[in-house]
Amino acid sequence: MTLPIYLDYNGTTPLAPEVIDAMRPFLATDFGNPSSNHWYGIKPKQAVMAARGQVAGILGCMTSEVIFTSGGSESNNHAIKSFAGARHIQGGHIITSSIEHPAILEVCRFMAGHGFAVTVLPVDADGLVSPSDVAAAVRPETIMISIMHANNEVGTIQPIAEIAILARRQGILMHTDAAQSMGKISTKVDELGVDLLSIAGHKIYGPKGTGGLYIREGIEAEIFCHGAGQENGRRAGTENVLGIVGLGQACAIAAAELEQHARHMQEMRDRLELGLASACTDIRFNGHRELRLPNTCSVSFLDLDATRILEEIGLNVAASAGAACHADQVEISHVLKAMKVPKQWAKGTLRFTTGKYTTEAEIDRALEAIVTAIKKLRA
Numbered sequence: 001m002t003l004p005i006y007l008d009y010n011g012t013t014p015l016a017p018e019v020i021d022a023m024r025p026f027l028a029t030d031f032g033n034p035s036s037n038h039w040y041g042i043k044p045k046q047a048v049m050a051a052r053g054q055v056a057g058i059l060g061c062m063t064s065e066v067i068f069t070s071g072g073s074e075s076n077n078h079a080i081k082s083f084a085g086a087r088h089i090q091g092g093h094i095i096t097s098s099i100e101h102p103a104i105l106e107v108c109r110f111m112a113g114h115g116f117a118v119t120v121l122p123v124d125a126d127g128l129v130s131p132s133d134v135a136a137a138v139r140p141e142t143i144m145i146s147i148m149h150a151n152n153e154v155g156t157i158q159p160i161a162e163i164a165i166l167a168r169r170q171g172i173l174m175h176t177d178a179a180q181s182m183g184k185i186s187t188k189v190d191e192l193g194v195d196l197l198s199i200a201g202h203k204i205y206g207p208k209g210t211g212g213l214y215i216r217e218g219i220e221a222e223i224f225c226h227g228a229g230q231e232n233g234r235r236a237g238t239e240n241v242l243g244i245v246g247l248g249q250a251c252a253i254a255a256a257e258l259e260q261h262a263r264h265m266q267e268m269r270d271r272l273e274l275g276l277a278s279a280c281t282d283i284r285f286n287g288h289r290e291l292r293l294p295n296t297c298s299v300s301f302l303d304l305d306a307t308r309i310l311e312e313i314g315l316n317v318a319a320s321a322g323a324a325c326h327a328d329q330v331e332i333s334h335v336l337k338a339m340k341v342p343k344q345w346a347k348g349t350l351r352f353t354t355g356k357y358t359t360e361a362e363i364d365r366a367l368e369a370i371v372t373a374i375k376k377l378r379a
Helices: 017-027 039-059 072-085 102-112 131-137 160-169 241-256 258-279 306-313 334-338 360-378
Strands: 066-069 093-097 117-121 142-146 173-177 196-200 211-215 283-286 296-301 323-326 329-332 349-353
Touching (some): 039 241, 072 102, 072 142, 072 173, 072 196, 241 258, 306 349, 306 360
Parallel strands (some): 093 142
């Protein structure tokens, strides 16, 4: 059986062979606890230290500014709950955007139920947050701004550096969720000017269940997980050595091959978009045409249902929907709603995302399947 062509790299990525090779010893011989003061703890401890350096390398920060987590969602929870929580005496206002991942929006909703005020900013038709809207939302009691680096659905890249300048001038913590941008565009923390940055291993050809949080030196917070004091006392629990090693190796590869991979992913995405635009009528692309991730294509087909399209192409192409149809109602993603994409377009939205393993032959096969499905459904 020929497997469907994988075009859902923003959902997750396969493990890179080099990552698997780096992890393999920690499945067998090097099983020790890195906190152990004997021979079996030496290699695991060294491996964790090396991985921390690899993560710091792609972020351009010090190793002491990186802590390991179970993934992007935990990193986002840690960033908002621990760091905003530690500043509640100074103020209780948080600013975010309407297109954030649920791991931000749900955390902010939780904070709103525990005495914090939350401002959720709108975006324009391209999915961009306006720095002037951020500036207008700032209050004397504002303690944190959390805006994602790049959107996972439409790929729009936010003006984080500009917003961070505004935040720093007023002594406000700046956090960004970089789970989707890492490995696709630069995520150097000094270029972005952020105080906190979240990453996820499984978005960069690393293992699931691993992630990291950059914490600028000198920023204090409440302890996120109490226990024996791992991760410089910020997050207790025996380290997931296997996952941490994989994350570190994935970051090292991503840093070394960033431009090459970004160029390849963009060529594959552009080939897909050009093919769709030339073969299909009543089609539109969502997200900023220039300020977007090199691999992300959000495309809408007028008056079609995304779930029906996925059903038609499911044996040939793996992608994701921007809307779900249930009986007589259509559930449109919060991102498309925030961008005010008209319902007749939004309900027929698919997301195709290319990766470093995507080939021209796969794109051409995918195009044939998608175009055939669209013509069939329109007929």
